[in-house]
Amino acid sequence: xxxxxxxxxxxxxxxxxxxxxxxxxxxxxxxxxxxxxxxxxxxxxxxxxxxxxxxxxxxxxxxxxxxxxxxxxxxxxxxxxxxxxxxxxxxxxxxxxxxxxxxxxxxxxxxxxxxxxxxxxxxxxxxxxxxxxxxxxxxxxxxxxxxx
Ligand code: IDP
Numbered sequence: 001x002x003x004x005x006x007x008x009x010x011x012x013x014x015x016x017x018x019x020x021x022x023x024x025x026x027x028x029x030x031x032x033x034x035x036x037x038x039x040x041x042x043x044x045x046x047x048x049x050x051x052x053x054x055x056x057x058x059x060x061x062x063x064x065x066x067x068x069x070x071x072x073x074x075x076x077x078x079x080x081x082x083x084x085x086x087x088x089x090x091x092x093x094x095x096x097x098x099x100x101x102x103x104x105x106x107x108x109x110x111x112x113x114x115x116x117x118x119x120x121x122x123x124x125x126x127x128x129x130x131x132x133x134x135x136x137x138x139x140x141x142x143x144x145x146x147x148x
Contacts (some may be wrong), residue, residue: 010068
């Protein structure tokens with residue numbers, strides 16, 4: 001079953017949006033298999049955002065993501081990578097459709113509430129970066145039979 005990495009960024013935590021964000025993924029029908037409330041270190045931030053190294057916003061991105069705690073999660077389900085990106089909305093909240101998380105709660109790109117992996121490769125890389133294998137919980141849910 002497909003898995004993806006989702007993280008409520010420091011602005012989402014400060015704005016009390018953890019519960020709202022978890023609800024949206026739960027209500028869609030996805031299954032939470034890992035969660036961690038944590039402070040990101042500078043080295044972890046630089047590794048996580050390595051693809052943006054050298055861009056003008058990189059330093060601000062690293063200082064923002066390390067500026068307060070984040071809520072890191074792994075969600076599982078059919079097509080969860082693609083669908084979670086749709087639930088999250090476009091990177092720039094001005095362009096994000098209302099109804100998406102960024103469309104409903106974000107205003108500026110550098111504080112856009114939430115991160116979600118954008119491909120199978122980045123999901124695998126980011127899950128391994130943030131979670132040990134024994135921190136991911138495998139469990140059956142009877143409700144899944146109503147979603148397949
Ligand atoms: P994504 O989070 O929608 O996948 P990415 O292009 O991977 O978007 O960028 C990672 C994060 O870097 C964004 O969520 C946003 O917070 C920040 N970012 C991206 N582009 C800009 C920019 O042009 N200015 C400031 N911050 C940016």
